[in-house]
Amino acid sequence: MTASLSAPPAVGTLHGVGVGPGDPELLTLRAVRIIDDAPVIAYPATRQGESMALAIVDAFLRDDQEQLALPLMFSPAQTPDDPAYDRAADAIATHLDEGRSVAVLCQGDPLFHGSFIYLLARLGDRYPVDVTPGVSSIMASAAAIARPLAHGTETLTVVPATASDDRLRAVLTPAEVAVVMKVGRHLPRVARILAEVGLADGALCVTRVGYADERVRPLPEALTRPEGVPYFTLVLARRAAADARDARTAEGDAA
Ligand SMILES: C[S@@+](CC[C@H](N)C(=O)[O-])C[C@H]1O[C@@H](n2cnc3c(N)ncnc32)[C@H](O)[C@@H]1O
Structure with missing residues (x-):
């Protein structure tokens, strides 16, 4: 036509x-x-x-x-x-x-x-x-540290650091695996709340994943110079219980 x-x-x-x-x-x-x-x-x-x-x-x-x-x-x-x-x-x-x-x-x-x-x-x-x-930066960051994001019945919680303290606490308290985006200048607040809700141990800060200056740092190390943490940073955190479950699942898979 x-x-x-x-x-x-x-x-x-x-x-x-x-x-x-x-x-x-x-x-x-x-x-x-x-x-x-x-x-x-x-x-x-x-x-x-x-x-x-x-x-x-x-x-x-x-x-x-x-x-x-x-x-x-x-x-x-x-x-x-x-x-x-x-x-x-x-x-x-x-x-x-x-x-x-x-x-x-x-x-x-x-x-x-x-x-x-x-x-x-x-x-x-x-x-x-x-x-x-x-x-997404989340998938690329998990790949950079070769750590599972979620498996089995686990839930993955994603929250921007720009949320209020109350909101961060509310969503992170029950979280098993958490990703905090848009970290930048919010890092000290985010670290404090992750510690309060039991998610700080083993948490990693991933900055500019996929770029030549990509950086992966344990949370305490990033906190030594929080002003040097750019906006293009996210924090990946896993509750210790989730890690223990990983180990059990791996044993079960191997059996
Ligand atoms: C506006 S969001 C954009 C997210 C994007 N659409 C995605 O799928 O990854 C910006 C946030 O994503 C995260 N982000 C984006 N690119 C990143 C990168 N290369 N390395 C680390 N974090 C990154 C940071 O937390 C940043 O503050």
């Missing part, structure tokens, strides 16, 4: 593309294909235009692709109704309206604490959407 001359131009597709935590080897084949096909590559950036997500895919970008910096990375305290998301969504919509698909690069996974979530909320009911999952 031929399109009528008066038909409006087809709109582009909004792609959320997970690019993994930092190491380009953790890009999926799908992410590489979507990036290669997209005429417009959008990426969260600082006000100075720096972007960790863009750096991850650098080897896969072409000169004929338009790059659209989205100045979204300026405050960890940014709320979902921040006008910066409105402006970013408008800039993306301009391309989509003209029929150009836009690949929005997202560090880790787009739908796990990703700013893509707030762009999706603004654009998802107006344009076709396609999401490519990415390797």
Whole structure:
């Protein structure tokens, strides 16, 4: 069937593309294909235009692709109704309206604490959407220390350090295995609460996993210089009982 001359131009597709935590080897084949096909590559950036997500895919970008910096990375305290998301969504919509698909690069996974979530909320009911999952920093951090995240009937608790003390205590008290994200300057608070709820022993701080300067440190070591703990850090903690259960499961598996 031929399109009528008066038909409006087809709109582009909004792609959320997970690019993994930092190491380009953790890009999926799908992410590489979507990036290669997209005429417009959008990426969260600082006000100075720096972007960790863009750096991850650098080897896969072409000169004929338009790059659209989205100045979204300026405050960890940014709320979902921040006008910066409105402006970013408008800039993306301009391309989509003209029929150009836009690949929005997202560090880790787009739908796990990703700013893509707030762009999706603004654009998802107006344009076709396609999401490519990415390797999350949680999975990459567990792999870096070769420690199980959860197995059997265990639960995995994930909480951002930006939560209040009461909220952290409430979710961490019953936790068996816990991941605390967005640590940065919150490290001393997080460490204190992990100790209170019995999760500090053996807890590890993973910083910039997948980058050349990746660091894995026991919590007490990271605490000796908390001002040196960047935002791109998470804490992995396992309750001692969970470790004992691991050992039993391993024995059972071996029997
Ligand atoms: C806004 S969240 C983004 C999470 C991301 N969408 C994901 O799937 O990993 C940012 C937090 O993720 C964690 N994070 C992201 N990349 C990391 C990395 N390369 N190394 C350690 N932690 C990382 C840190 O806790 C950081 O504060």
